Amino acid sequence: MASRVEETPDVARVNLANTLENIAKVIRPPPDAIMNWFCIMCQVSAVRLFQHWGVFDLIPVGRDGGISYADLAAKVDAETSLLYRVASMLTSTGVLQHVQPDKLAHTPISLLLRENEPMGSMFKVMYTNVLETSTILPQYFDTHGRKEPVDLNQIPATFLEGKPELSFFELLNQDPAKMKNFMRAMSITNRGRVPITGMYPMDDVIQAANAQASPAGAPIWVDVGGGGGHTVKTFCLTYPDLPAERCVVQDLPEVCKAAAEQAKEDEVLQNVTWVPIDFHKEPPIEGALIYYLRHIARDYSDAVLFNILFNIRQAMKRPDSKILIAEGLAPSTPPLPVYAAFKDYSMMAIGGKERSLEGFKSVIEAAGLELSAVYKDRDTPQAIIECSLPEHMYSTGAQALSTGDLMCNIPTTDVS
Ligand SMILES: C[S@@+](CC[C@H](N)C(=O)[O-])C[C@H]1O[C@@H](n2cnc3c(N)ncnc32)[C@H](O)[C@@H]1O
Missing domain, CATH: 3.40.50.150 (Vaccinia Virus protein VP39)
Known part of the structure; x- marks a missing residue:
């Protein structure tokens, strides 16, 4: 079944998944819809923590890949019990998987969250631009008025960093690691969502x-x-x-x-x-x-x-x-x-x-x-x-x- 799915073109998979999600939206009882957001919040938070600890780069890749919680905990200098709690948020949502009860392994999703992967870099960009920025949005709009940001500077992303006089790219330029991460994020090629060629007659x-x-x-x-x-x-x-x-x-x-x-x-x-x-x-x-x-x-x-x-x-x-x-x-x-x-x-x-x-x-x-x-x-x-x-x-x-x-x-x- 899994290999059949993998052979299906991305566009068809995305469209089918969207349809199923739309059905789920109708079926899910309202309180459960909100509970589901809590799940997503925790999942996103756990991904960011594991990126920060380098976990996705420490799990071996390959058919027999996998690492015990104890070994992984030693590598990231964390308590095994703590690592297990964070990982549970990701094994329960299919981001990571168990190959044995005490062994953690990659899935095709977690492979994309490794350090040099464009999607992992994009995750960091979105985490900052959406989640971190959300913590200052009320204050931002209290300061600037409840209107769309229209200038190059005085925008939420630079307000977050305490440097509202800068534009987004001026801010990025001050931090080579962030700029490198941003450029890598931009190199995502996702034919299912964002084609590059095939539209313009050349x-x-x-x-x-x-x-x-x-x-x-x-x-x-x-x-x-x-x-x-x-x-x-x-x-x-x-x-x-x-x-x-x-x-x-x-x-x-x-x-x-x-x-x-x-x-x-x-x-x-x-x-x-x-x-x-x-x-x-x-x-x-x-x-x-x-x-x-x-x-x-x-x-x-x-x-x-x-x-x-x-x-x-x-x-x-x-x-x-x-x-x-x-x-x-x-x-x-x-x-x-x-x-x-x-x-x-x-x-x-x-x-x-x-x-x-x-x-x-x-x-x-x-x-x-x-x-x-x-x-x-x-x-x-x-x-x-x-x-x-x-x-x-x-x-x-x-x-x-x-x-x-x-x-x-x-x-x-x-x-x-
Ligand atoms: C969202 S990225 C798009 C990159 C690329 N065109 C793509 O489709 O992946 C925006 C690009 O604009 C560049 N950029 C930002 N401000 C610029 C400026 N003032 N002059 C020239 N390039 C700029 C950034 O460095 C970045 O490469």
């Missing part, structure tokens, strides 16, 4: 990459806020005609430095160019065909996103230049699916938010761009929103734009 991009007319070395693909380069790598591997040499990743100087160093070991990424940027303050490098912006919009309010798009627009020097915003699309009417709702809620800590297509459209148009197409993934809310220069802009070399007349027809295309 024909024009590939054609441009092959075109004689393209000046040698001119960038085709600029990944703005591309972090460690995992998305650019996915594109280059999926579309071998997109040469890594014509791809650029731009990110904060410290991120670029670390990523470029790591990239030396990587067959694809060693050919990518890394160029530092502060996208709040300056345009990316000029003249690329594609400016790709994945999971950046959600980190910011409309005002901050407007500024980023406006800056990128300054770099779009060819009429066919596009900005591709890769994000999940939230429905414009309630109720939000829980996945969209939790992302939106958790983004509030850093001053960001989830958007519907209408939410994107208004910011894109305010920045003097045209929302020219939307390519939606068939199985998930993930989409690529294509933004183009309005025709009158490149014909006049346009500076100031009137955005009032920029109504466009938005085709929603399903490319699978």
Whole structure:
């Protein structure tokens, strides 16, 4: 049975699990629904404690893997009885398992919580941004008023650290270990939830990459806020005609430095160019065909996103230049699916938010761009929103734009 489940594609498994959870929601008596939250709170707390003690990295991996409570307790310098109590929260919820009554072993879930696993890193990010931040939210809103955080700084995540004058990424930058953890968390590739490729038709991009007319070395693909380069790598591997040499990743100087160093070991990424940027303050490098912006919009309010798009627009020097915003699309009417709702809620800590297509459209148009197409993934809310220069802009070399007349027809295309 287990291997049958593992052979089923992630998307189908996620959809079935969501359906079963929806059934459970209807069946569960109300008090039990709340008791169930207590269980989740304890489970999350136990995971964080075991991450902190390094437990997930000390349990042997493999078919015969497993470690006795006594041996594990000795390794983490804890009482065996204490370790057993914490572990019970995880064995009872299927995060860990017993191979013998006194021997603890991994499950496929706990393997993902080890130190160098992107999902384990994401768990730490969410723990801080949601749970730790929840302890100061009442005080935060008492101080700032009961309104959405819209600035780069003065946000719950930096208020939590007693440094409200900083933005989220300025705070991260002060702590190399946290920044490293964040970058690792960003490299999660979860086809079941968040596909990267398979949405945008790459024909024009590939054609441009092959075109004689393209000046040698001119960038085709600029990944703005591309972090460690995992998305650019996915594109280059999926579309071998997109040469890594014509791809650029731009990110904060410290991120670029670390990523470029790591990239030396990587067959694809060693050919990518890394160029530092502060996208709040300056345009990316000029003249690329594609400016790709994945999971950046959600980190910011409309005002901050407007500024980023406006800056990128300054770099779009060819009429066919596009900005591709890769994000999940939230429905414009309630109720939000829980996945969209939790992302939106958790983004509030850093001053960001989830958007519907209408939410994107208004910011894109305010920045003097045209929302020219939307390519939606068939199985998930993930989409690529294509933004183009309005025709009158490149014909006049346009500076100031009137955005009032920029109504466009938005085709929603399903490319699978
Ligand atoms: C949520 S991550 C997204 C990373 C990547 N695009 C992805 O899809 O996994 C946000 C990225 O934006 C970068 N970033 C944050 N502030 C920035 C700034 N002011 N200028 C350039 N990059 C920035 C971060 O370092 C990080 O790599």
